[in-house]
Amino acid sequence: PPSAQSLAQISSIVRKKLQGYVGFANLPNQVHRKSVKKGFQFTCMVVGESGLGKSTLINTLFNTQLYPGKYNDEAPVESPKTVEIKSITADLDENGVKLRLNVVDTPGFGDFVNNEASWKPILDNIEARCDMYLEQENRVNRLKIVDNRIHACIYFIAPTGHALKQVDIEFMRRLHTRVNLIPVIAKSDTMTEEEVFAFKERILSDINFHNIQIYQAPQYEYDDAETIAENREIVSKIPFAIVGSDKEVETEGGRKVRGRAYPWGVVEVDNEDQCDFVKLRQMLIRTHMEELKEHTNNVLYENYRTEKLTAMGIQQDPTVFKEVNPMQKMEEERLQHEHKLQKMEGEMRMVFQAKVQEKETKLKQSEEELYARHREMKEALEKQRLDLEERKKRMESGRPMTPEKAKKKGFSFNK
Numbered sequence: 001p002p003s004a005q006s007l008a009q010i011s012s013i014v015r016k017k018l019q020g021y022v023g024f025a026n027l028p029n030q031v032h033r034k035s036v037k038k039g040f041q042f043t044c045m046v047v048g049e050s051g052l053g054k055s056t057l058i059n060t061l062f063n064t065q066l067y068p069g070k071y072n073d074e075a076p077v078e079s080p081k082t083v084e085i086k087s088i089t090a091d092l093d094e095n096g097v098k099l100r101l102n103v104v105d106t107p108g109f110g111d112f113v114n115n116e117a118s119w120k121p122i123l124d125n126i127e128a129r130c131d132m133y134l135e136q137e138n139r140v141n142r143l144k145i146v147d148n149r150i151h152a153c154i155y156f157i158a159p160t161g162h163a164l165k166q167v168d169i170e171f172m173r174r175l176h177t178r179v180n181l182i183p184v185i186a187k188s189d190t191m192t193e194e195e196v197f198a199f200k201e202r203i204l205s206d207i208n209f210h211n212i213q214i215y216q217a218p219q220y221e222y223d224d225a226e227t228i229a230e231n232r233e234i235v236s237k238i239p240f241a242i243v244g245s246d247k248e249v250e251t252e253g254g255r256k257v258r259g260r261a262y263p264w265g266v267v268e269v270d271n272e273d274q275c276d277f278v279k280l281r282q283m284l285i286r287t288h289m290e291e292l293k294e295h296t297n298n299v300l301y302e303n304y305r306t307e308k309l310t311a312m313g314i315q316q317d318p319t320v321f322k323e324v325n326p327m328q329k330m331e332e333e334r335l336q337h338e339h340k341l342q343k344m345e346g347e348m349r350m351v352f353q354a355k356v357q358e359k360e361t362k363l364k365q366s367e368e369e370l371y372a373r374h375r376e377m378k379e380a381l382e383k384q385r386l387d388l389e390e391r392k393k394r395m396e397s398g399r400p401m402t403p404e405k406a407k408k409k410g411f412s413f414n415k
């Protein structure tokens with residue numbers, strides 16, 4: 001292993017000027033080509049009461065009918081009795097760039113009289129996805145790791161104009177350390193501009209009051225002024241007031257736009273003056289998708305992993321990066337578990353054998369009883385047969401046996 005001294009030597013880095021073109025300026029292109037070839041993958045969860053426009057928003061965001069209309073008259077949707085977790089996967093292609101999109105819906109959330117533990121199945125699902133990832137990381141063959149972790153969770157707030165509901169606060173409080181939370185005000189076209197403004201303030205102050213960490217599109221030192229301004233603009237709109245629509249309508253001027261038509265006019269989805277849909281899409285898809293994935297992996301998942309290992313009895317020293325071998329720990333646990341199973345299996349086998357033996361003894365006994373009865377009956381019949389034979393002989397020879405004689409011989413004699 002390298003000594004501390006040799007490591008110190010490496011750390012004295014000098015800046016050198018190249019004397020000609022070497023070629024690593026092409027590295028970004030190599031990364032780009034490889035990523036395009038491999039394709040991208042993104043998993044997004046939507047949470048909120050039914051009818052708040054979750055499926056419509058997903059359709060609008062990805063400009064596709066991922067969710068065919070739920071609300072047609074012929075097939076009314078059955079509302080679930082508990083919170084369910086349902087996912088849809090779609091392979092999308094835009095100018096040759098492939099995106100595998102997973103959308104996880106949570107029908108039933110917030111729909112009951114008592115929504116106290118609505119967050120629980122969702123948290124369990126998010127953690128189960130992390131466990132699945134952790135398990136794959138600990139395998140010897142780590143080539144084919146499938147990442148099913150939730151990279152973003154869009155939380156739909158009902159456009160009540162009042163404040164957050166208890167169920168909203170509880171959900172965000174329980175989930176904010178596990179997932180990138182992106183709160184949105186659903187169906188914001190049902191509120192006026194002033195109402196939306198006041199509602200946003202109220203929501204943000206509730207979020208602050210409860211120390212909830214929502215996802216804040218971060219910016220970096222190396223970002224240029226334009227990107228920084230754009231990011232500020234995005235952050236200033238959180239929670240995004242959105243309008244969803246996967247249908248085209250015609251404006252007064254005769255333009256065809258994605259929007260919702262009202263008697264007093266048209267609300268345009270893609271018009272930044274009318275709602276924050278564009279900003280949400282900007283952040284989620286165009287500028288921060290990779291960042292959301294990185295934050296999930298480097299911060300949220302890493303914290304979960306550490307908590308989990310600590311709970312398993314391993315204290316991680318922050319100065320020793322991943323010193324603890326989770327594989328070894330898991331292997332130990334697996335062996336312990338196997339040992340326990342073997343013991344249980346042995347005990348079960350013993351009980352089983354004892355039961356079988358008991359049954360066999362009983363069967364043998366009743367078999368013997370049956371045989372004995374059979375023998376008795378056979379003997380009785382044989383005796384009767386001999387009796388009849390004897391009587392027949394006597395009748396034929398014309399000297400029937402006297403009753404006295406028959407009695408003496410032990411034959412039964414009926415007149």
Ligand code: GDP
Nearest residue numbers: 050051052053054055056070187188242243244
């Ligand atoms: P989900 O149950 O949350 O998935 O809700 P849906 O996406 O199925 O939408 C429920 C209803 O609300 C449908 O009739 C939609 O057309 C309507 N809807 C969806 N988004 C909006 C919106 O932004 N504004 C308004 N006013 N209605 C919407």
